[in-house]
Amino acid sequence: MSNYTDELVDxxxxxxxxxPVLGFEVHVExxxxxxxxxxxxxxxxDDPNTNVTPVDLGLPGVLPVVNKTAVEYxxxxxxxxxxxxxxxxxxxxxxxxxxxxxxNFQTSQYDDPIAFDGWLDVELEDGEIFRVEIxxxxxxxxxxxxxxxxxxxGRIQGADYSLVDYNRAGVPLVEIVTKTIEGAGKRAxxxxxxxxxxxxxxxxxxxxxxxxxxxxxxxxxxxVSLMLKGADKFGxxxxxxxxxxxxxxxxxxxxxxxxxxxxxxSGAKIVQETRHWHEDTRSTTSGRPKSDADDYxxxxxxxLVPIVTTAEWVEELRSRLPEPPADxxxxxxxxxxxxxxxxRDVVNAGVLDEIxxxxxxxxxxxxxxxxxxxxxxRLAKAADKEIADLGVTPETIVELNSLIAExxxxxxxxxxxxxxxxxxxxxxxxxxxxxSLAVVNDDDALGKAVDDAMAAMxxxxxxxxxxxMQAIGALMGxxxxxxxxxxxxxxxxxxxxxxxxx
Amino acid sequence: MSAISREDLVHLSRLAHIxxxxxxxxxxxxxxxxxVDAIASVSEVASSDIPATSHPIPLTNVLRExxxxxxxxxxxxxxxxxxxxSNRFKVPAILDGE
Numbered sequence: 001m002s003n004y005t006d007e008l009v010d011x012x013x014x015x016x017x018x019x020p021v022l023g024f025e026v027h028v029e030x031x032x033x034x035x036x037x038x039x040x041x042x043x044x045x046d047d048p049n050t051n052v053t054p055v056d057l058g059l060p061g062v063l064p065v066v067n068k069t070a071v072e073y074x075x076x077x078x079x080x081x082x083x084x085x086x087x088x089x090x091x092x093x094x095x096x097x098x099x100x101x102x103x104n105f106q107t108s109q110y111d112d113p114i115a116f117d118g119w120l121d122v123e124l125e126d127g128e129i130f131r132v133e134i135x136x137x138x139x140x141x142x143x144x145x146x147x148x149x150x151x152x153x154g155r156i157q158g159a160d161y162s163l164v165d166y167n168r169a170g171v172p173l174v175e176i177v178t179k180t181i182e183g184a185g186k187r188a189x190x191x192x193x194x195x196x197x198x199x200x201x202x203x204x205x206x207x208x209x210x211x212x213x214x215x216x217x218x219x220x221x222x223x224v225s226l227m228l229k230g231a232d233k234f235g236x237x238x239x240x241x242x243x244x245x246x247x248x249x250x251x252x253x254x255x256x257x258x259x260x261x262x263x264x265x266s267g268a269k270i271v272q273e274t275r276h277w278h279e280d281t282r283s284t285t286s287g288r289p290k291s292d293a294d295d296y297x298x299x300x301x302x303x304l305v306p307i308v309t310t311a312e313w314v315e316e317l318r319s320r321l322p323e324p325p326a327d328x329x330x331x332x333x334x335x336x337x338x339x340x341x342x343x344r345d346v347v348n349a350g351v352l353d354e355i356x357x358x359x360x361x362x363x364x365x366x367x368x369x370x371x372x373x374x375x376x377x378r379l380a381k382a383a384d385k386e387i388a389d390l391g392v393t394p395e396t397i398v399e400l401n402s403l404i405a406e407x408x409x410x411x412x413x414x415x416x417x418x419x420x421x422x423x424x425x426x427x428x429x430x431x432x433x434x435x436s437l438a439v440v441n442d443d444d445a446l447g448k449a450v451d452d453a454m455a456a457m458x459x460x461x462x463x464x465x466x467x468x469m470q471a472i473g474a475l476m477g478x479x480x481x482x483x484x485x486x487x488x489x490x491x492x493x494x495x496x497x498x499x500x501x502x
Numbered sequence: 503m504s505a506i507s508r509e510d511l512v513h514l515s516r517l518a519h520i521x522x523x524x525x526x527x528x529x530x531x532x533x534x535x536x537x538v539d540a541i542a543s544v545s546e547v548a549s550s551d552i553p554a555t556s557h558p559i560p561l562t563n564v565l566r567e568x569x570x571x572x573x574x575x576x577x578x579x580x581x582x583x584x585x586x587x588s589n590r591f592k593v594p595a596i597l598d599g600e
Contacts, residue, residue, distance in 0.1 A: 032568050039571030048589045049579045053571070057579065069568035090556065097519050099593040147590070156597055163590035166579075295517060300556030308562040 006283070007262040011254060012186070014226070014261030020188040021234055022181040022253065023223035024132075024195060028174045028203050029142060030073045031210050031217075035170035036141040037064030037107060037304075042172070044215055048165035056170045058103030064303055066091075070172040071114070071307060073208035074139045075317050077174050078115025080202045080324070081134045088308050089114050091139070091301040099164050100143035108175075110298040113138035114307070120202075122194045123326060124187060125344075132195055133179040142171040180234070188224075188257060193250035196220050200246075201325045213245050220249050224256040226264060235260070236270040240284050243277045252277045255284055332356060336365040345373060351387050357394035363401055371397050375415050379422050396421055399428040407488055408438050439488045443495065446479070446487060450495050453478040465500055472496050505542065506535040 035042050038055035055062045078085050092110035118134035145168050150160030176199060184191045200218045204211035211217050225237035238260070243252045256275065263270055274287030323331075332352065333343045336359070346355060351372045358368040372387065380387040400417060403409045409417065409432060420431045432438055453475045454461050463471040472493055479487050508531045515522045522530065576589050585592040 034568050034570050039566065039569060040573050041570050047576075049576055049591075050573065052574055052579050054574065057574075065564060065566040067568050068565035071565065088562075095517075097517070099591070099596065146596075148596075159595050159597070161595055162593050163587055164593060165590050295513070297517075302556055305557050305559075305561040305564050307565075 006259050007266070008255075008258040009261035009265055011258055014257055015186045017229060018226035018235075018257075018261055018264070019182065019229055019231075020184060020253075020257050021225045021227060021237070022178075022184060022188055022192060023237070024176075024178045024181075024192070025221040025223075025239075026176045026196060026199050027142075027219045027221075028077065028176065028199070028209050028211075029217045030070055030172040030174065030208055032067055032069045032073065032172055034067055036067055036070050036139070036172040038170055040170065043167070044210075046167055048163075049167060051167040052169075056102075056166055058101075064107065064301075066304060066307070067172060070139065072317055073172070073206070074114050074137065074174050075309065075314060076206050076208055076321065077176070077203060078118065078137050079314070079318050079321055080206055081115065081118040081120055081137060081176065081199075083115035083118030083134055083137060085309055085314050086112055086114050086116065088112070088306055090306040091304045092298045093301050094140075094296045094298055096296060098143075099162060100146055101169065102144070102166060106140060106143065107301055107304070108140035108298075109138035114309075120195070120198055121326065122191065122198045124190055124194055130184065130187075130191055130194070132181055132191075135177045135179045137174055137176045140173045140175060142168050142173050144169040189250045189254040192222060192253040193246045196249050197246050198325075205322055205325050205328075207322075216244060219244055222249060222252050222256070224253055224260065225270070226257065226260045235264070236272050238270060238273055238275050238284075240275040240277050241287065245279075248277055248279055251282050252284060255282065259284070328352075336369075338365070338369065342369065342373075349373060349377060349387055351376075354388065354392075354394055358397045361394055361398040363398060367401065368397065371400075375418055379419065383422065390422055391424065392418065392421060396428060403428060403432060407491075408432065410439055410488065413437050413439065413486065437486065439486050443491075445483065446492055446495055447499075449479045449482040449487065450475065450492060450499060452482060454496070454499070461500070464496065464502070505538045506531055 030042075032042050034040060035051075035056065038053045040053045040056055041051045043051055053062075055064050075085055089109060089112040091107050093105040094108045094110070095105045097104055113136040115137040116135065118137070120132050120134060122130045122132055124130060144164050144166040146156075147163045147165070148154055148156045148159035149163060151158035156162075178195075181191070196218070200211045200213065203209040203218070209217050213219075220243045222240045222243055223237045224240065225235040227233065227235045238256060240252045240256060243249045260270055271286075275284035276287050277284050329343075329347065329352070336343070336355075338346065346352060346369065349372070355365075355368045355372050358372070359365055376387055376390060376392050379392075380390050383390065396418070400409075400414045403417075404411065404414055413432075414428075417428045417431050417437060420426075420435070421428060425431050425434070456478060457474065460471050460474045475496060476487075476489060476492060479492050480489075508527055511522075511527055511531050511534065515527070580586045580589070580591070583591045
């Protein structure tokens with residue numbers, strides 16, 4: 001177990017001397033109903049070992065059968081990444097002994113990936129486009145989940161034993177591998193984050209993955225090496241695993257650049273190895289070096305026959321491709337008339353879909369943004385959740401807006417109703433009824449409250465009579481108190497004026 | 503001469519996590535060599551105009567619709583497990599003394 005106290009060189013100093021070279025392997029879990037090679041459910045969060053068939057356990061005599069939908073989703077990913085689709089490809093066994101795979105091999109693709117030679121234009125924060133070349137995207141299966149027991153904080157080091165749940169074993173994965181990425185310079189960490197975000201956005205937009213990084217639906221291994229400026233040979237790379245948030249991808253690349261520079265400056269060599277990312281210390285530690293253990297002895301999977309993709313099949317799938325996220329953003333920004341920063345904030349908050357649906361339901365672009373980026377964002381922050389996970393739907397906003405338009409509630413009460421929606425009390429209309437929140441605008445009740453207020457404040461009444469209309473505000477306090485804050489302020493003003501015959 | 507050396511076998515046994523004595527290594531080196539030689543004889547028959555294949559029957563696209571089927575009960579899943587805990591397979595410490 002190595003320590004956390006690697007020497008570092010300041011990032012900017014490192015970048016004066018070295019050029020970073022990057023490469024990414026992103027694993028995407030597909031959201032098919034069943035697994036890659038068995039008809040067990042592909043579901044997250046079920047009881048351990050309940051989504052398991054003999055195929056997933058690698059029991060003797062079982063025969064895997066490829067999930068057609070998983071193949072189609074893989075082709076869709078390939079097409080969205082501007083890849084060539086293999087006319088013919090097959091599966092291979094990647095042999096290794098580890099408890100996360102009961103078969104002692106992972107079924108994967110080796111020298112004939114289903115998709116290859118693509119590219120993805122990644123938009124950096126200032127709008128600059130950086131093209132990342134895609135080497136390949138291949139199909140494989142996920143491994144089971146290990147829980148290490150008895151050691152400190154679930155770590156494998158020092159554990160007494162481990163428990164294995166094979167629900168995830170066999171879940172369809174697509175691994176997307178980039179070509180070597182040069183020329184990012186000091187924007188390497190930013191590019192890393194933007195690239196993974198772009199891949200996540202694409203698979204989410206395709207509908208082929210739930211794309212939740214916190215659930216491991218999208219996982220990134222980041223390869224980093226440094227070369228002296230002007231050198232023509234790549235340096236030795238390290239591969240940082242377990243980088244499972246966008247922020248972590250950015251930080252991990254930043255950290256490895258600083259660490260590599262320190263090692264190289266000291267005259268030592270970078271060891272080609274796996275590094276583990278630690279969110280708590282924002283640093284990496286040494287995993288295992290590349291060694292004999294990486295001899296996976298790939299060979300063709302004899303239980304699975306090749307997959308042949310006809311031009312008709314591929315073109316049919318191509319016709320299913322949704323509008324690319326980057327194109328869609330350009331279109332929506334123009335349609336909604338948001339300023340650059342307003343739009344960027346909306347994108348970063350991940351509420352494009354919500355705002356689009358809210359607008360489609362008849363709300364103005366400005367009002368939709370006001371809700372999602374204002375009150376809803378505030379509630380999400382308070383609850384420490386993503387806005388999209390708050391349980392507020394476009395319908396909620398449409399309903400609130402019509403309640404306001406019908407003068408049943410005012411803005412202030414609408415915000416209160418929204419809090420109750422987040423608390424799971426139901427739809428706005430139900431909440432308003434259940435909690436008697438409707439604005440009081442029936443003239444009898446308001447008239448009584450106004451009479452009482454005027455009787456209690458004769459001096460104010462005199463001022464109003466004398467033409468000081470702003471004095472009406474002084475009556476508003478007692479009226480609101482009498483109606484528990486639910487009086488329609490505009491109507492109160494009208495009633496006062498009527499009563500005084502002004 | 504066999505294609506399998508004693509060093510190859512030491513390497514393989516380590517990959518497979520199988521501990522082998524010196525005598526076992528000597529014996530298996532010979533036996534595995536015989537097997538590899540037997541299979542290698544295929545290449546004597548195969549000429550360059552025969553494409554390599556991993557399957558004897560020229561089938562392609564044996565695919566399944568994405569429909570959930572029957573899973574095993576938890577008792578069936580754990581039937582062969584040497585040890586289990588909380589409905590999960592229990593395996594010995596993966597890293598020893600590292």
